[in-house]
Amino acid sequence: MSVTVVPWWAAAVAVTAATAAVASLWLLGGSGKRGKGDAEVSSDPDADTSVPELDVVGSGSSFFHRWDPRCKILSLVFFSFMAVSLNHGFELGVGLAVAAGSLAVAGTPLRAAARRLSAMSGFLLILLVIMPLTVPFHEGDRRIVLEGVPFLSFNARGFVLAGRICAKAVIVAVLMEPLLKTAPFSVTMAAVQRLGVPVLLCQMILLMYRYVFVFRHEMQRMWVGMTVRGFRSRSGWQTLGHLGCFLGMLFVRSMERTQRVYEAMLCRGYTGVFPSTVRFCATPRDWAWSALWVGAALGLFALDRWQGAVARLLGF
C-alpha cells in the first residue's frame, strides 16, 4: 500500500477551493437574500426561493421548449438513469458536459440551477469528507496522510467514489432544469399522465404544488405570529410544546382547507377527473431527437461497461 503525504498548504488550498465553489453556488443562487430585504437585488421574479418555481420560464423558445413534453420526459429521464449507472471518469465527464450543454441550450436561469446544486452541496461535501475516511483499504489502495497529522489517513479510493457520486448527482440535478422548467408545470404533469402515471397521483402532485405556496404563506404568518410574542426556537421542552401546537394547528387548517377546496371543485362540476385542454402532437422530429438522446445514453453506458472491448472495436 503506497502512502502519499500531502503538505498542509495543499490541503488548505483544496478545502478553500471546495468552500469557494459552494459559496459561489450559494451566492449565485441568491440563498443569502432569503427572507431579507435588499435594495440592491435584481428584479428577477424567480428570486423567492423557499419553494422552487417550476414553470417560470415555461414560455421560452429553446429546443427543449419546443420538444414534445412526453418525448422530452422519456429521453431525459432515461439519460439520467443511464448517467447514474456510469462508473468511469471519462463517461461521467461526458455526461456532465451533456447536462451543462442542455442547460445552456434550454436558457433557463443559471441562478436556478445554482440554487438546486447549492441545496445538495452540503450533503455532497459531507460525502467527500466521510467516504475517504470510512472506505476500507484494499490491496493497492493509496493512503493519503496530512503532513503533521499521521494518525488521520484518507483512502484515495474513497475520494474517487465520492467524486463519482457527486458527478452523478450534478448530472441529474442539472438535467432537471430543462426537464421541469421548459414547460408549464401543468403541461409537464399532463405529459407524465399520458406516459401512464396514474391520474390520481398526477392530480395530487398538481394540487400539492399549487397549495404548497398557500401552505408556506400560512406557515410563515403563524411563525411570525409566534415570533412577535417572544417565541424563539431553542432546545427544550417548552419549544417542543410550542412546535407541537404549531404543527397541530397547521394540520387542522390544512384539513379544513382541503375540505373547502374539494367543495369548491364539486361546485364547479368536478366528478373525479381534472379536465385538461393540453393536446400533444409528437412529430417525427421529436421522436428523432428522443432516439438520439436514448442512443447517446446507451452509447455512454456501453462505453462505460465495456471500455476495453469498445476501444478494441474502434481500433485503439
Next chain:
Amino acid sequence: MHWQATPVAPRSPSEAVLFELDDVSYTYPDGKEALRGVSLSVFEGEKIALVGQNGSGKTTLAKVLCGLISPSRGRVMFDGRAVGKDALSDLRRRVGILFQDPDDHLFCNRLADDVAFGPLNDGASSEQASAIVAEMLDLVGLGAHAAKAPHHLSYGQRKRAALAAILARRPSVLILDEPTANLDSKNTEMLLDVLHRFSGTLLCISHDLMFLYGLCRRAVVLHRGAVHHDTDFEALIAHRPSLRDHGLDFTFRFLCCSGHHGVPAHGDPDPEGFSRRGQERFHHESPASKPLSHALHSFAHPREKPVSDSMEARTGPPLIALEDYSYRYPDGTWGLRGVSLHMKDGERIALLGENGAGKSTLASILVGIRTGRGVYRFRGEIVRGRVSKELWRFVGIVFQDSMDQMVSSSCFDEVAFGLKHLGFTGSRLSRRVHEALARVGLDGMAERVPHHLSAGERKRLSLAAVLAMEPRVLILDEPTANLDPENEERLLGILDDLSTTLILISHDICFVSALTDRTVVLHRGCVVQDLPTAQFLMDDRLQSLYGLDVTYHNRCCRQILSMHGA
C-alpha cells in the same frame, strides 16, 4: 321576538320560485345545530342579502342551497325538483358559490385553467373554453394575467379571479360568502360593477351592509339558525331595533364618520350616547344632495380637542422614527421606498392605502420582522442587534386573520403564550391572563378551544393575547375583517379605551376616523400624505386618490343617513 320590519311583499304567481326550503334543519356531526326549521322561497332574479351574526348559520344555509350538504330534516326544492342525488349535477351547474377565501377556488396552476375548469367539466370544447376564459378574465379586469399562477396575484386579484371562475359556468344563481372581506375600496367597486351586470338570482352573505345596500333588495336575517326576518332590505336597515337585536346595527359607523366633528375621539365611547346624538342629528337634516363630508359637517360642531393640540403636547424624542427607509422584497418588488415617519408616544395613526401599497410591510418592519435599508429608531435607539431582538416586548401586532395567531389549545394558553416569554409564571401569569380576557369580554372562556370560537371572539382573543403583554405600541392590521357590526362596535369600544400608541391599518374609514388623530397614506411603497385624520376626512378629493376611492361607501352612507332622517 321583536317587531318584524315590513314583511317582504307577496310575489305574484307569475314569478318563478327557484328555491323552496321547507322546514330545513341541519346539525353538524359534532352536534351543533346550525339550521333550525328554515322555510324560505327564493324567486328568480331576486337579489337577497343573507345577514346575521357570526355563527348564525348563513354559510351552512348557502351550502345547503348549492347541495354541498343535505339537510338533516326538511326539504329543499330547486326549480320544482327536490334536491337529491339525481338533481345534484343540474343544481351545481346552475348555482355558483363564491367562498370567502379565494384560494379555495383557485386550485389550478394557471388562472386560465381555473376559469376553464367549470366549462370543461360541463362539456365545452377547448376552443369554447378558451373563449369563455378570455371573456371572463376581461370582465374582472384580469385579461393580462391568464397565464399567471394564482400565488403570483394579489388578494384582490385572486378574489376577482375566483369570481371569474364561478361566472364561467354561466350560473343562474350566484351565492357570495363575504365577497368584500379584506378588499380595498377599488377592488370592492370592481366587484360591485361585475355583480351589477349579473342578471341572475343573487344571494349575498355579508356583514358589510353598506355594500349590500347598493346591491340587494331583500334581506333574510338568520338568528341562531332560524329565519328571523324576511323583509325588504331598505326596511331592515331603516329599522334600528331589528338591526341591534341581530348584531347588525351599523349606525355607529355614521357616528364614527362624524366622530372627528362631534364626538371626542378618545373619550368614553358610550354607544348609546353616540346613537342618541346621532339620531338627533340624522333627523335634523337630509344630506342627500351634498358630499358626505359636507353632510357630516352640517351635523357637526368643532372638535373639542384639536388633533394638533394633543400632538404638540407630547414632548421628547419620537417613540418611533423611520428615516429614508426602503425595503425591497426578494422578488425585486418595492415594499417601501424612502419612507420617513415619526411617531410620538401615545399617538394614534392610521395607515391607509390600496391593497399592496406597503402598509403591512411597514408594520412588519416596525415590529422587527423585516429589515430594510435606512434608519429605524425605537425610543431613540437604532433598531438592530439586541434592540431588534427585544422589540417584541414593546411592539405588539394583531393580524388581519386572527387564526394566524392561534397556536394553543385553550384561550388561557393563547393569552399566556407571550406572557410566559416575558417571564410571567404562577399566579401573576394567571391573573394577567384573566384580566386580559375580561378586558375584551371573554371572561369565563379561558378553557375554550380558540379554533371553536366565532370570528368576533377570535379577533378579541388575539387582541387579548397582545394586550396582556402591555405593549408600548399596538399595531392592528385590518381589525374589522370578517366581523359583524356588533363585534365591530364592541371592538371599537375596546380599542377606544386603550391608552397605548396605536397604528391602525385599515380600509375602514369609520374606524380610522373614530380611533386615530393622524392619517398616513401610502401609495406604491411611498408616503404620499401625512395629515390630521380630520383633514383627511373632510377632503373628498384625497379620499378618491391613491386607490382609496371610498366614494361608493360615502354614497351609500349618504342615502342611508337620509333614510334615517326621513
